[in-house]
Amino acid sequence: MKTEWLESFLTTATTKSLTKASEQLHMTQPALSKQMKKLEEDLGVELFIRSATGVQLTKAGEILFKEIEPVLREINSIQKKILSIKETSDLTIGTWPSIASFYLPYKIAKAKENRKEVNVKISYRFDDIFQLLENGEIDAALLDDRLIKHSYWTKPLFNEKFYLFVNYLHPIAREHENCIYFQDFEDEPLVVLPPACDVRMLVEQAYKLENKELLISSEIDFGQSIIGFISANLGISILPEIFTNQIDHSIIKVLPIADFKTKRRISLIAPNPEIGKLIDSLILQ
Numbered sequence: 643m644k645t646e647w648l649e650s651f652l653t654t655a656t657t658k659s660l661t662k663a664s665e666q667l668h669m670t671q672p673a674l675s676k677q678m679k680k681l682e683e684d685l686g687v688e689l690f691i692r693s694a695t696g697v698q699l700t701k702a703g704e705i706l707f708k709e710i711e712p713v714l715r716e717i718n719s720i721q722k723k724i725l726s727i728k729e730t731s732d733l734t735i736g737t738w739p740s741i742a743s744f745y746l747p748y749k750i751a752k753a754k755e756n757r758k759e760v761n762v763k764i765s766y767r768f769d770d771i772f773q774l775l776e777n778g779e780i781d782a783a784l785l786d787d788r789l790i791k792h793s794y795w796t797k798p799l800f801n802e803k804f805y806l807f808v809n810y811l812h813p814i815a816r817e818h819e820n821c822i823y824f825q826d827f828e829d830e831p832l833v834v835l836p837p838a839c840d841v842r843m844l845v846e847q848a849y850k851l852e853n854k855e856l857l858i859s860s861e862i863d864f865g866q867s868i869i870g871f872i873s874a875n876l877g878i879s880i881l882p883e884i885f886t887n888q889i890d891h892s893i894i895k896v897l898p899i900a901d902f903k904t905k906r907r908i909s910l911i912a913p914n915p916e917i918g919k920l921i922d923s924l925i926l927q
Contacts, residue, residue: 750762778913798907809873841906
């Protein structure tokens with residue numbers, strides 16, 4: 643049983659609506675429903691009577707609602723005491739190489755102004771980053787968490803469009819001036835990141851929406867290496883906007899994909915909501 647489930651239960655019981663509760667908790671309704679189901683399974687009782695108009699507490703739900711609020715207040719008090727210690731120590735964030743290279747350095751500089759040291763752990767796989775969160779080796783993560791199920795506190799930070807990155811010597815660059823459509827390159831093989839990173843998963847998702855198969859010329863762990871391949875005219879790639887910051891624009895052409903609807907949404911994820919909010923206020927805002 644997790645404290646997040648209990649806090650979600652209190653919000654749901656107070657609003658008497660999964661829809662309203664999910665909005666207040668900044669999570670999807672299916673994710674909230676899953677939390678409530680897991681809580682019921684852990685306790686071995688039904689907590690809500692569900693109907694088209696909302697939810698009502700069962701007898702067991704009424705008991706939990708009455709008894710759990712002071713317990714959560716005590717837990718929150720303990721967390722704040724722990725957080726007061728954490729505020730004087732280093733913070734560690736796990737993320738993808740692209741975010742670590744192009745986004746976090748400026749935020750870390752701001753953190754130093756607030757006398758806060760921030761460490762960064764880089765990974766190429768969702769599983770690795772979430773294992774670090776689970777083990778307490780990192781305090782938070784930055785990635786697109788819509789692609790993996792979890793019950794941690796999360797806050798969206800920014801959205802990124804995807805672009806086609808191509809060498810100026812490539813025929814596509816010569817044929818298309820300011821933008822391109824998916825059909826113009828859908829049968830071209832791409833240089834891609836590994837399957838377990840959000841960029842690869844989102845690109846595959848976009849191809850499936852078009853009922854097309856993603857063709858792969860090379861699979862490379864590091865995004866900057868993909869940029870190197872494109873610079874040498876060894877392939878083309880679909881990458882998020884953040885990669886436009888560190889390329890030689892005289893060598894690589896970046897074409898907006900007019901009908902590419904998929905975007906990457908980078909969120910802050912933290913097991914401890916209070917630490918997540920601390921990182922957001924001291925570092926990311």
